[in-house]
Amino acid sequence: MTNPRQGGTTGRYLVLMADDSVAAATRELSNVAGINAVSTADAGGTDVDFGVPDGLVLHQLGVAVVNADPDQVHALAQAAAGHGPIELLEAERRVYAISAEPAPDPVPAADESLFTWGLQAVGAQLSTATGEGIRLCVLDTGFDVDHPDFAGRAVTTNSFVQGETVQDGHGHGTHCIGTSCGPREPSTGPGYGVAYKAEIYAGKVLSNRGSGSDGGILSGIAWAITNGCPVVSMSLGAATRPGDAYSQTYETVAKRAMAQGTMIIAAAGNESRRQNGQINPVGHPANCPSIMAVGAVDVNMAVAWFSCGTVDRVGSVDIVGPGVDVYSSWPTPLGHNRISGTSMATPHVAGVAALTAQATGARSWELWARLSQTARRLPLLSTDVASGLVQAP
């Protein structure tokens, strides 16, 4: 309040006119206060002069900006208090362009004695939501179905890779399922799972060698829709070049999934080399407008060096999650592993989506909106982090 650059008035007044009463209110200005305001309606397409002596009627807004001496102000205030076409009188405020304040340094959350830094960064450990009753589908390299950290959990599996069972012979899928759905109190190490009571739907669409095809991925999406999964996590994709069009197939599929209550969340891609100033575009299929594209940040809330960015008009990063040095489950005998990638950021967002779906009942575009709206804003480029760091409800 004491900062002279903030607040203050111009000496002019704003007159709010009743709905559909601009003409009557303009006459009233003249009748009660002798103010003959010029209307933008009379100015045609030409620029209007805000410096006119008496005042200016902004007819589209139903607002007049007027110069008024104390007697005129009194008369207008009386008119506003009555039931005429003038509804309100306010002193015009002085406004300034909003300047950015330096953000406080984020507190590193590297104490992982109880929970991973990623869980803490998204506030999962503070949320009362658990993901219970929500089916979360991870389409990846499958799952280590006998992993001790998941004993007693509801797990439904299906392999869309010919000749391979759902058993994860790579590790990537088990890691992603761990982040999105894993335990909070495993027998060893920190808790690492966001939606720790979600029903796990593990679809194997990438082989033990890490490769897959459109047929398997689209079949996996169809499986998730058929099973009523509100959230599909896809830490997979292919690199794109600037200017590449997104796939109309995946966009149509994503819209059809949304129409049936299933939201697809996908990794933005790891093709940037930011240490060299190189930012590569969001990969396929995360670049589809109806698929939520997830970038990665590190423990200090810096964009990960590999995280793809928004390069074209379409194909934007939509949100970010923890994606550097992420600890999660891995097929036994190793049991756990610490790796990086937008693949690791994606299941953080998917887990939070499951928590949000449980806590609010939101599905598809409403769920998307809630994730965007509640994300923690970061003092970074919107082309890199969009609405910011996903936050648990």
Add this chain to the structure above:
Amino acid sequence: MTHRILVTLDDAGMSRVDEVVASLRAAGMEIEQVIEPVGTITGSAPDSALEAVQEVEGVDYVEPEQAPYQLPDPDSDVQ
């Protein structure tokens, strides 16, 4: 040359998938998978058949299948 393709049906096509699949076969497409919940059909077709496949009633559009997706090796730091 034969192309691996993704055929996406329009809404009308989704309501009569069996007929569209038959028409695609007649147009020269070899069908692999019919993924009904999302309205996508995978398979392959020779150059000479691509136009006829696109012209089948109920087809929204035809795209080439992506090159295979590939994750890094399990021991890679960035995945």
